[in-house]
Amino acid sequence: MGFRTWGFPKHRPSTNTPPQRVYLEGQLTDDIQLNLSSLKDAFAYPDNMSLKIRNIQILALNLEAVIVYVESAADAKTVERNMIKPLLEMELPESHNKSADPIQIIKDHLLPVLSLKQTETFQEVNADLLNGNTVLLISGSSQAIVAETQGFSFRSVTTPQVEQVIRGPKEAFIESAETNRSLIRKYVRDNDLQCDTVKFGNNKNRTCYLMYMRNIANEQIVDRVKKRIEVVQSDTVQNLYMLEQLIEERPYSMLPSVILTERPDRVAGFLQEGHVAIIMENSPAALITPVTFWGLFHAAEDQYHRWVSGNFMRIIRLLAMLVTMLVPAVYVAVSSYHVEMLPTDLMLAIAAARERVPFPIIVEIIFMELTFELIRESGIRVPAPIGSTIGIVGALVLGQAAVDANLVSPILVIIVAITGLASFIIPDITLNFSIRVQRFIFIMFGALFGFFGIALYMSFVLAYLVSFKSFGVPFFSPLAPRLSASKDMFIRSPLRKQWLRPANLMPKDQTKQDKPEGN
Amino acid sequence: MHITDGKVGARELLGTVVFMIAMKATDSTPDLLIYHAMNASWLLSLLSGLIILLPLLLLVGLMKKYNTGLHDLLLRFTGRWVSGAIVALMFIGLFISTTINARSYVDIVNTLFFPQTSIPLILLSLLLFCSFVANRGFETIGRVTWLMFGVIMIVGTLLILTTWQHTSFSYLFPLLGPGLDQLLWDSLTHSSLYGEIILIAFFFPYVRSFQAYRGGIMIGFGLCVFLLVLFNALYVMVFDYPAIEHMAYPYQQLTRAASFGNKAAHLESVFLFIWIIGAVLHFAIYLYLLAYLFSRIFKIHEFEPLILSLAGMILLMAGFPKNIIQQNILRDWLISSTSFMFLLLPIVLWGLHLWKGRTS
Numbered sequence: 016m017g018f019r020t021w022g023f024p025k026h027r028p029s030t031n032t033p034p035q036r037v038y039l040e041g042q043l044t045d046d047i048q049l050n051l052s053s054l055k056d057a058f059a060y061p062d063n064m065s066l067k068i069r070n071i072q073i074l075a076l077n078l079e080a081v082i083v084y085v086e087s088a089a090d091a092k093t094v095e096r097n098m099i100k101p102l103l104e105m106e107l108p109e110s111h112n113k114s115a116d117p118i119q120i121i122k123d124h125l126l127p128v129l130s131l132k133q134t135e136t137f138q139e140v141n142a143d144l145l146n147g148n149t150v151l152l153i154s155g156s157s158q159a160i161v162a163e164t165q166g167f168s169f170r171s172v173t174t175p176q177v178e179q180v181i182r183g184p185k186e187a188f189i190e191s192a193e194t195n196r197s198l199i200r201k202y203v204r205d206n207d208l209q210c211d212t213v214k215f216g217n218n219k220n221r222t223c224y225l226m227y228m229r230n231i232a233n234e235q236i237v238d239r240v241k242k243r244i245e246v247v248q249s250d251t252v253q254n255l256y257m258l259e260q261l262i263e264e265r266p267y268s269m270l271p272s273v274i275l276t277e278r279p280d281r282v283a284g285f286l287q288e289g290h291v292a293i294i295m296e297n298s299p300a301a302l303i304t305p306v307t308f309w310g311l312f313h314a315a316e317d318q319y320h321r322w323v324s325g326n327f328m329r330i331i332r333l334l335a336m337l338v339t340m341l342v343p344a345v346y347v348a349v350s351s352y353h354v355e356m357l358p359t360d361l362m363l364a365i366a367a368a369r370e371r372v373p374f375p376i377i378v379e380i381i382f383m384e385l386t387f388e389l390i391r392e393s394g395i396r397v398p399a400p401i402g403s404t405i406g407i408v409g410a411l412v413l414g415q416a417a418v419d420a421n422l423v424s425p426i427l428v429i430i431v432a433i434t435g436l437a438s439f440i441i442p443d444i445t446l447n448f449s450i451r452v453q454r455f456i457f458i459m460f461g462a463l464f465g466f467f468g469i470a471l472y473m474s475f476v477l478a479y480l481v482s483f484k485s486f487g488v489p490f491f492s493p494l495a496p497r498l499s500a501s502k503d504m505f506i507r508s509p510l511r512k513q514w515l516r517p518a519n520l521m522p523k524d525q526t527k528q529d530k531p532e533g534n
Numbered sequence: 535m536h537i538t539d540g541k542v543g544a545r546e547l548l549g550t551v552v553f554m555i556a557m558k559a560t561d562s563t564p565d566l567l568i569y570h571a572m573n574a575s576w577l578l579s580l581l582s583g584l585i586i587l588l589p590l591l592l593l594v595g596l597m598k599k600y601n602t603g604l605h606d607l608l609l610r611f612t613g614r615w616v617s618g619a620i621v622a623l624m625f626i627g628l629f630i631s632t633t634i635n636a637r638s639y640v641d642i643v644n645t646l647f648f649p650q651t652s653i654p655l656i657l658l659s660l661l662l663f664c665s666f667v668a669n670r671g672f673e674t675i676g677r678v679t680w681l682m683f684g685v686i687m688i689v690g691t692l693l694i695l696t697t698w699q700h701t702s703f704s705y706l707f708p709l710l711g712p713g714l715d716q717l718l719w720d721s722l723t724h725s726s727l728y729g730e731i732i733l734i735a736f737f738f739p740y741v742r743s744f745q746a747y748r749g750g751i752m753i754g755f756g757l758c759v760f761l762l763v764l765f766n767a768l769y770v771m772v773f774d775y776p777a778i779e780h781m782a783y784p785y786q787q788l789t790r791a792a793s794f795g796n797k798a799a800h801l802e803s804v805f806l807f808i809w810i811i812g813a814v815l816h817f818a819i820y821l822y823l824l825a826y827l828f829s830r831i832f833k834i835h836e837f838e839p840l841i842l843s844l845a846g847m848i849l850l851m852a853g854f855p856k857n858i859i860q861q862n863i864l865r866d867w868l869i870s871s872t873s874f875m876f877l878l879l880p881i882v883l884w885g886l887h888l889w890k891g892r893t894s
Contacts, residue, residue: 348803349803352647352648352803353647353800355800355803356801356804358798464651464656465648466803466804466806466807466810467643467647467659467806468659469807470806470809470811471659471663471810471814472663473807473811474663474667474814474815475663475666475667477678477681477682477811478666478667478670478674478678479670481674481677481681482671482673482674482677489677491677491681495546495677496542496546496676496677496680497546
C-alpha cells in the first residue's frame with residue numbers, strides 16, 4: 016500500500032491502441048496496379064468517395080495509364096480539358112522518335128498546357144493529391160507525372176476588415192497563400208525578395224512560406240524564425256493564427272511577439288526594414304516576426320499622411336493608450352486617496368453624485384467596466400440582423416438606467432465611456448486586449464494604494480516591457496536600448512529624413528536611401 | 535555587435551547613475567545637509583562633488599589602464615582575502631544605508647500620503663516591486679532608467695517652473711553658511727553622498743566598452759552634481775533658512791507648493807507618482823548591487839536569486855528604527871564613516887598600481 020495510492024485516482028489516457036493509420040511511404044514501383052492499390056488503400060477507395068480514378072489509353076504512345084485526383088480539391092474541368100482529352104486524342108507527328116522515354120514525350124508534347132513535375136515517392140504523390148494536383152501513373156514506369164490542377168475555391172481580394180485606412184491602398188490578404196504571395200510581390204518588385212518553403216508538423220506535411228529581403232534581413236533572425244517553425248510538431252495547425260501561438264517564445268506573456276496584419280502594404284514596409292513575413296494557406300493575414308512595440312503601436316496609415324497629421328494621430332493614439340490603461344485606476348486613486356487634487360467644485364459635484372450610490376468606488380467601476388466589456392464582446396458575437404439592439408441595450412439600459420437606479424454615479428459613466436472609446440484606437444488587436452486586461456490590474460492597485468500602487472505596478476510593467484524580446488529583438492528597441500535608427504517611434508520625422516533602417520534587426524544594409532542633404 | 539548581449543551602453547549607464555544619486559535630492563538627504571551646512575547645503579553638495587572627482591578620475595584612469603572593473607582591480611592589487619574584506623565592508627555599509635533609505639522613503643509615503651496604511655505593508659510592497667525589477671537584470675534596469683530619464687527631467691523642470699513664483703535669491707545669502715572651514719570639513723565628510731559613483735565601477739563588466747562607461751558615468755556624475763546643487767538651492771530659495779531646518783521632507787513640501795493657477799493647486803500626487811517610479815528604480819539598482827557584492831564575497835555565480843532574500847532582510851531590518859530622528863542620526867554617521875572609504879580606496883589602489891609597477 017504505497018503513499019501514491021491515496022487521493023484521487025489519476026486519469027490516464029486509455030491504453031487501447033488507436034486505429035493504425037495507413038501512411039504512404041516508399042518508392043513507386045513500375046507495376047501500375049500495385050501503385051494504384053496502395054493509393055486506394057490509403058484513401059479507403061471505394062468506400063470513401065474522395066478519390067477519383069480514370070483509366071485511360073494514351074493514344075500517341077499506345078500505353079495504359081491512370082489519372083488520379085481528389086475530388087473538389089482538383090478542378091475537374093481542368094483535368095478533363097487539359098489532361099484527359101489530349102492524352103486520349105493527340106497523336107505524335109510521324110517523324111517523331113517513338114522509342115524515347117514516354118514520360119519525356121508526355122511532358123514535352125502531349126501536356127504542354129499544364130505545369131508538370133515528376134515524382135518517385137508515395138509521400139509526394141499523397142501530398143500532391145491532397146493539395147489538389149492530379150497524378151498520372153503510367154504502366155511500366157516507376158515515376159509519376161504530377162500536374163497542377165488546383166481547384167480550391169476562395170473569395171476574391173477585398174478591402175481590409177480590421178485595418179481600415181482613409182488614405183492608402185485598400186487591398187487585403189485572402190485565404191489563398193498563392194494570392195497573398197502575389198500581393199506581396201506586387202508591392203515589393205525586387206529580385207532580392209526571397210520566398211522559402213518551410214515544412215513542419217510530425218510528418219512535415221504542413222507548409223508555410225517565409226518571405227524576406229535577401230539583401231536586408233539578418234540571417235540569424237531568419238534562421239531563428241525558420242527553426243522555431245520547424246520544431247512545431249502539431250499536424251493540426253490550420254492557419255497562421257494557430258502557428259502564431261506555437262512559435263511564440265512566451266505563450267503566457269501578455270505581450271504579443273508577432274504581428275498579424277491583413278495589409279500587403281504593411282508587410283512590404285516591414286520587409287523593407289528587415290523583418291520576416293510568414294504566409295500560410297487558409298490565413299487572410301501575414302505573420303510578421305520579429306516585432307517591436309513600434310510595430311504594434313503604428314497604424315497602417317501613419318506613413319501615408321503628411322508629417323503633421325501623421326504625428327497628430329500618433330500622439331492621440333499614445334494618449335488613448337494611456338487613457339485606456341490608467342484613467343479608471345486614476346479615478347479610483349484620486350477619489351479614494353488624493354481628493355485634494357480635484358478642484359473643489361468638481362470634488363463636491365462628485366461627492367454629491369456619489370451620495371446616493373450605496374457601493375464603494377471599486378465595486379462601481381468594476382461593475383461598469385465589466386458591463387462595457389460585455390457589450391463589446393456581445394457586439395462581436397451577435398448575428399448581424401439583430402446587431403442594432405446592442406446599441407440600445409448598451410446606451411439606454413446600462414448607461415441611463417444604471418445611473419437612475421443609483422447603481423453607479425454619472426461621472427463614472429463618463430470615465431468608462433472615455434476609456435472604452437480610447438481602447439478602440441489601439442490598432443493591434445492583441446495589444447488592445449493586453450492593455451484592456453492591464454487596466455483591471457491597475458484599477459486593483461489604484462484601489463489598494465492610490466498613486467503609490469499605480470506607480471509600483473507601472474515600474475514593473477516598464478521593466479517587463481523593456482526586457483521582453485521577440486525572436487531575440489528587444490521589444491522597446493531602438494529606444495531602450497538606444498540604437499541607431501531614423502526617428503519613427505512615438506512620433507516620426509518627415510519621410511525624406513527616414514533614411515536609416517532601425518539597427519535592432521541588425522539589417523545587412525543600414526540605409527534605405529542616401530542621407531538627405533542639408534536639413 | 536549583437537543587440538542582446540546583456541550589456542548596456544553609455545545612455546543606460548547615465549540613467550542608472552542619475553537614478554542612483556540624483557534621487558537623493560528628493561529624499562531626506564537635504565535635511566542632513568541643511569543640518570550641517572545651513573543655507574549653504576547647495577554649496578556643500580557642489581564641494582563634495584568636487585572632492586570626490588579626484589578619486590573618481592584616478593579610478594577611471596586605472597580602469598582604462600587595465601580595462602577591467604573594480605572587483606578585478608581589487609583582486610589584482612590586494613589579493614583574494616583583502617579584496618574579499620573590502621567588498622564585505624562595502625556590502626555592509628551599502629546594506630545598512632539601503633535599509634535606512636528604504637525606511638526613510640516609506641516614512642515619507644506614510645507620513646505625507648497614506649497616514650492610515652501600516653509602514654510594514656508599504657515597505658513590503660515597495661521592496662517586492664524593487665526586487666521584481668532588479669530580478670530582470672542589469673540590462674533591464676539600465677533600459678528602464680534610460681526610458682524614464684527623459685520623464686524625470688521633464689517632471690523636474692515642471693516642478694521648478696511651477697514653484698518659481700515662490701523663490702527668492704536673497705535667501706541664499708550668506709553664501710558660505712556656517713563658514714568656510716566648517717563647510718569644507720563637512721564637504722569632505724559628506725562626500726559619500728556621491729559614493730555610488732565609485733561603487734558603480736563594479737558594473738564595468740556589464741558595460742559595452744570603456745568609452746561607453748566613461749561617457750556614461752562622467753556625464754551622469756556631472757548631471758547628478760548639477761541636480762543636487764539645483765534642488766538644494768531651490769529648497770533654500772523657496773523655504774528659507776532656518777524655516778527649512780524644521781521641515782522633514784523638503785522635496786515633498788516643494789511639490790505641495792507647486793501649482794498651475796488656482797484650479798490645479800495640488801499637484802503633489804502627480805509628483806508622487808513619478809517619484810515612486812524613481813524610488814523603485816533607485817532601490818532596484820541598490821538591490822542588484824548588493825546581490826552582486828554578496829556574490830563576489832562568497833563566489834556565487836548565479837546571484838539574481840539572492841535579490842529577493844536580500845529584499846526580505848532589508849524588510850526585516852528596516853523595522854528597527856523607531857522614527858526619522860534615529861534614522862537621520864544613523865545615516866549621518868554612516869555617510870561620514872563611509873566617505874573616507876570611498877575617498878581613499880581609489881587613491882590606495884592607484885598607490886598599489888604605482889608600487890607594483892615599480893617592483894615588477
